Amino acid sequence: MTTVDIAFLLNGRPVSLSVEPRLLLSDALRHHLGMTSTHVGCEQGVCGVCTILLDGAPARSCLMLAVMADGRSVTTAEGLSDPLAEQLRDSFQEHHALQCGFCTPAMLLTAHCLLSAHPEAGESQIREALSGNLCRCTGYQFIIDAVSSLTERGGEGDASHG
Amino acid sequence: MAEEFASAPHFVGARIPRTEDSRLLRGEAQYLDDIQIPNLLEMAFVRSPYAAARILSVDSSAAWNIPGVRAVFTFADMPFVLPQNGPSPIDQPVLARERVRHAGEAVVAVVAESRYIAEDACEAVHVAYTPEEPVLDMQAAQKDRPRRVHDAAPNVFYHQEYETEGFQAAFDTAPHRLTMTFQTTRQTACSLETRGIIAAADPFSGRMTVYCGTQSPHRLRGDLAEMLQMEEHLLRVIVPEVGGAFGMKAATYPEYLAVVQAARLLRQPVKWTADRVESFLSDVHARDDIHDLEVAFDQRGQIIAVKDHLMADGGAYASYPFSGAIGETSLAAKVITGPYDIAHLSTVIDCTYSNKVPLGAYRGVWGPVASFVQEGMVDRIAQFLHLDAAEVRRTNLVQPNQLPYRNAAGMLYDSGSFTESFEHALAQLDYTRWRATQEQARRVGKYLGIGLSNFVEPTAMASSEAGSIGYESCSVRVEPSGTVTAWLGLGPSGQGHETTMAQVLADQLGVDLEHIVVLHGDTDAAPLGGGTGGSRSGPLGGGAAMQAGRKMRERLDVYAAHMLEAAVEDIAWEHGRAHVRGVYARHVSLRDIARIAYNDVRQIPSGLPIGLEVTERYQPPRPVSFSNGTHAAVVEVNPSTGQVTVLDYVVVNDCGTLINPLIVEGQIHGGVAQGVGAALLESLVYDDSGQLLTTTLMDYLLPSAPLVPRMRIEHLVTPSDGALGVKGMGEGSLIASPAAIAGAVNDALSPWGVSFERLPIAPRDIVTSLGRSSAAPV
Numbered sequence: 001m002t003t004v005d006i007a008f009l010l011n012g013r014p015v016s017l018s019v020e021p022r023l024l025l026s027d028a029l030r031h032h033l034g035m036t037s038t039h040v041g042c043e044q045g046v047c048g049v050c051t052i053l054l055d056g057a058p059a060r061s062c063l064m065l066a067v068m069a070d071g072r073s074v075t076t077a078e079g080l081s082d083p084l085a086e087q088l089r090d091s092f093q094e095h096h097a098l099q100c101g102f103c104t105p106a107m108l109l110t111a112h113c114l115l116s117a118h119p120e121a122g123e124s125q126i127r128e129a130l131s132g133n134l135c136r137c138t139g140y141q142f143i144i145d146a147v148s149s150l151t152e153r154g155g156e157g158d159a160s161h162g
Numbered sequence: 163m164a165e166e167f168a169s170a171p172h173f174v175g176a177r178i179p180r181t182e183d184s185r186l187l188r189g190e191a192q193y194l195d196d197i198q199i200p201n202l203l204e205m206a207f208v209r210s211p212y213a214a215a216r217i218l219s220v221d222s223s224a225a226w227n228i229p230g231v232r233a234v235f236t237f238a239d240m241p242f243v244l245p246q247n248g249p250s251p252i253d254q255p256v257l258a259r260e261r262v263r264h265a266g267e268a269v270v271a272v273v274a275e276s277r278y279i280a281e282d283a284c285e286a287v288h289v290a291y292t293p294e295e296p297v298l299d300m301q302a303a304q305k306d307r308p309r310r311v312h313d314a315a316p317n318v319f320y321h322q323e324y325e326t327e328g329f330q331a332a333f334d335t336a337p338h339r340l341t342m343t344f345q346t347t348r349q350t351a352c353s354l355e356t357r358g359i360i361a362a363a364d365p366f367s368g369r370m371t372v373y374c375g376t377q378s379p380h381r382l383r384g385d386l387a388e389m390l391q392m393e394e395h396l397l398r399v400i401v402p403e404v405g406g407a408f409g410m411k412a413a414t415y416p417e418y419l420a421v422v423q424a425a426r427l428l429r430q431p432v433k434w435t436a437d438r439v440e441s442f443l444s445d446v447h448a449r450d451d452i453h454d455l456e457v458a459f460d461q462r463g464q465i466i467a468v469k470d471h472l473m474a475d476g477g478a479y480a481s482y483p484f485s486g487a488i489g490e491t492s493l494a495a496k497v498i499t500g501p502y503d504i505a506h507l508s509t510v511i512d513c514t515y516s517n518k519v520p521l522g523a524y525r526g527v528w529g530p531v532a533s534f535v536q537e538g539m540v541d542r543i544a545q546f547l548h549l550d551a552a553e554v555r556r557t558n559l560v561q562p563n564q565l566p567y568r569n570a571a572g573m574l575y576d577s578g579s580f581t582e583s584f585e586h587a588l589a590q591l592d593y594t595r596w597r598a599t600q601e602q603a604r605r606v607g608k609y610l611g612i613g614l615s616n617f618v619e620p621t622a623m624a625s626s627e628a629g630s631i632g633y634e635s636c637s638v639r640v641e642p643s644g645t646v647t648a649w650l651g652l653g654p655s656g657q658g659h660e661t662t663m664a665q666v667l668a669d670q671l672g673v674d675l676e677h678i679v680v681l682h683g684d685t686d687a688a689p690l691g692g693g694t695g696g697s698r699s700g701p702l703g704g705g706a707a708m709q710a711g712r713k714m715r716e717r718l719d720v721y722a723a724h725m726l727e728a729a730v731e732d733i734a735w736e737h738g739r740a741h742v743r744g745v746y747a748r749h750v751s752l753r754d755i756a757r758i759a760y761n762d763v764r765q766i767p768s769g770l771p772i773g774l775e776v777t778e779r780y781q782p783p784r785p786v787s788f789s790n791g792t793h794a795a796v797v798e799v800n801p802s803t804g805q806v807t808v809l810d811y812v813v814v815n816d817c818g819t820l821i822n823p824l825i826v827e828g829q830i831h832g833g834v835a836q837g838v839g840a841a842l843l844e845s846l847v848y849d850d851s852g853q854l855l856t857t858t859l860m861d862y863l864l865p866s867a868p869l870v871p872r873m874r875i876e877h878l879v880t881p882s883d884g885a886l887g888v889k890g891m892g893e894g895s896l897i898a899s900p901a902a903i904a905g906a907v908n909d910a911l912s913p914w915g916v917s918f919e920r921l922p923i924a925p926r927d928i929v930t931s932l933g934r935s936s937a938a939p940v
Contacts, residue, residue, distance in 0.1 A: 020278070023278075030196070035189075036192070036193075037190075039354075040195070041354040041438070042858070043437055044438055046859035046860055047354055047859055047864075078188070078189050089188070092187055093183040093187060096824045096827075096828045098187070099658070099832065100354070100404060100405045100656030101182070101186030101187075101656065102406060103354055104186050105189045108187070127868045128867075128868055130866075131868050132866075134354060134859070135867075136352060136354050136406050136408070136832070136835075136864065137828075138828055138831055138835075139831030139832045139833070139835035139836075139873070140835065140867040141872060141873060142827075142828060144872075
């Protein structure tokens with residue numbers, strides 16, 4: 001099978017590899033580049049556990065071919081290392097926002113993106129922002145609490161949900 | 163119970179964040195598909211496109227020619243079965259043998275150097291079939307129509323009848339009788355991590371190491387040994403991080419046998435992970451119940467007798483080792499009266515084969531349908547008599563002075579807080595205010611409904627989907643450096659056992675949490691135990707941890723007393739140090755004791771063994787321990803779109819002593835979310851030819867963050883008489899919530915006289931039935 005040479009930024013570091021054109025980005029990240037925090041739950045673009053940040057915006061790595069990352073910047077949960085990321089990790093632990101942990105890296109990426117753009121987000125906006133990340137364990141409440149506590153309102157929340 | 167602990171502080175009962183979280187939050191945790199093994203081959207399956215067919219031929223020559231393909235297996239190459247020793251006489255073959263009996267049944271296994279190549283090769287395998295008429299309707303199937311699924315056995319593989327003495331007279335003479343039929347469609351656990359397994363010969367010992375996200379590591383090892391005719395001690399099962407299980411991962415599956423056998427035959431490591439389509443076509447399905455019900459009651463709404471024909475569609479085979487159909491029905495029949503005092507019961511159970519995926523366990527097995535039936539019946543009675551729904555519940559609830567209470571099916575409710583939890587839930591919800599709001603809203607064309615769901619949750623039973631081991635085990639070792647390592651036979655998948663079991667041990671040993679490591683899921687290290695399922699890990703695992711911790715502490719007390727020249731009774735522990743009670747200056751550390759126990763063994767007090775290791779097994783005093791509680795939901799239904807919005811949700815939960823309230827609440831939240839799915843979204847749909855139409859997450863809908871309500875939780879504590887007073891609690895929230903939400907939807911639609919008796923209630927169901935209904939809203 002022919003292969004294609006690609007190069008992109010992965011968590012801020014340049015990587016290059018030779019891939020089959022049909023290789024999914026999620027598989028390239030997981031099995032060729034060792035970024036196993038990028039999980040695979042459906043390969044149908046629904047569950048969101050394969051979420052990465054592509055040039056800073058959340059994207060489904062299971063719906064992309066690895067060749068489509070050529071020349072782009074890809075961030076996985078392993079690469080989340082700024083102060084906000086650490087606050088999110090602490091807050092997730094403190095609020096018990098994870099159980100099996102399978103959706104967690106993707107949740108962190110989406111939440112990080114939301115809080116970076118909308119530090120003022122209220123509960124409804126947080127729920128909406130996380131609507132593309134399914135969680136089968138937590139019922140979302142403690143995830144919402146963990147994210148809310150880092151907003152400018154500091155978890156005071158709004159009354160618009162429930 | 164203060165004497166049960168070595169000392170303050172008490173970790174049991176504290177809201178302690180989990181020790182598991184760090185590796186998960188950093189993306190470092192290794193789930194099955196993250197494991198790297200050199201020369202790992204991958205398996206993919208050719209699955210049946212037909213619900214029922216004869217296999218005429220399999221031509222795999224083209225597949226063998228694809229570079230990278232290492233093997234193509236059919237049943238002839240691995241002639242193994244998952245045997246049935248229970249009521250179902252039909253074994254399940256590892257790969258289809260002559261016939262296929264459900265769409266998605268594995269027919270051919272291909273092993274290749276990558277999953278991509280294996281899937282290419284699957285497409286190159288040509289299987290010729292003669293389709294047969296599928297058996298898809300469980301009520302027709304009971305009469306062996308249109309035919310038998312298995313020639314050798316009737317479709318009804320489990321039939322039971324039960325009736326209380328005097329039932330008929332009580333039923334016949336009751337003032338009122340109502341008939342109703344409740345149904346739950348097929349649903350499934352749908353863990354976000356799919357199933358998978360790796361088998362790799364251990365290069366050091368030559369034994370077979372099996373990595374699998376199973377809930378029951380020791381049972382899986384035993385099953386593999388028995389079914390593949392291997393010696394148990396030549397197998398090691400390791401459970402990696404598990405991305406959700408919910409009962410579904412307790413079963414032993416055909417693919418597991420195929421992978422282990424392939425690794426034996428090829429003498430190379432082999433992996434299989436399901437993709438999502440395969441998950442829907444091969445993970446055990448759940449629910450799929452019909453209850454034909456007649457209820458007799460008096461003018462106050464007091465229920466006198468219940469007659470129920472319970473049916474479940476078991477699918478093509480009884481899932482091993484736990485048939486979901488038998489679980490759904492036989493357990494439901496035992497608690498169908500819930501927390502209500504109903505004297506007479508008559509039940510008939512029929513479980514049938516069909517040409518669908520085998521039915522197995524999903525969190526709350528039997529419970530969601532039983533609660534839906536029991537609460538639905540109470541609501542119909544209230545409606546019929548024009549009584550308030552809460553009042554009819556008060557009339558029927560088991561009263562505190564009746565406990566312990568034996569229900570009409572013979573089950574003993576050991577303890578509980580039925581009336582208290584109900585009244586607390588009404589108060590938390592502000593039931594009266596919501597009733598007034600509902601009335602006002604209707605006048606302006608908004609339709610609110612209130613749903614009430616009182617539940618009982620049988621926990622810590624000897625038998626569950628995890629298997630039939632009625633105890634749990636724990637080994638504790640104080641290391642030479644004075645830190646503590648513990649092993650349990652559990653198979654957790656996100657429940658936080660590493661934290662909760664450490665909390666129990668910390669209190670027993672008087673050491674701080676950070677000095678304890680809890681391990682599980684490796685059959686080479688963990689003592690033989692039952693695993694996780696049936697809400698048993700807290701009460702049984704916790705019991706084992708308590709017992710092992712106490713046994714260890716008794717030995718440590720002897721050391722401390724000897725070294726401090728004090729009486730054993732005067733020894734107290736805190737932060738890993740023993741002191742003479744009241745005299746903190748006279749102390750000795752766990753590290754000092756460990757040094758003697760391992761390295762200065764001539765100083766060991768006489769009568770004690772060398773070292774600091776114990777293994778204990780805990781069997782609870784009762785065969786079952788009942789948790790209970792009440793869920794109350796307020797919803798708004800949009801009659802033109804059918805959209806349901808949950809406005810308020812209250813849970814009052816009583817699971818006895820709480821080891822960690824934070825974790826208990828997380829479990830409740832998750833169960834309620836799954837209940838929202840069960841009530842409003844989730845349905846596995848088959849078409850008339852037996853094709854499963856819902857094989858993506860775009861068709862089988864899971865609740866997302868905006869749909870799940872904020873929940874308010876109150877804990878009541880009625881301890882069990884088992885270890886620590888702990889009761890199980892993993893399933894109650896999914897047992898109670900579908901009934902609460904469905905009840906609220908039905909209440910909202912009461913002006914139309916519409917009442918749904920089938921779950922889930924989808925928007926189109928609401929719109930369709932309101933459109934057809936002649937009654938106009940008041």
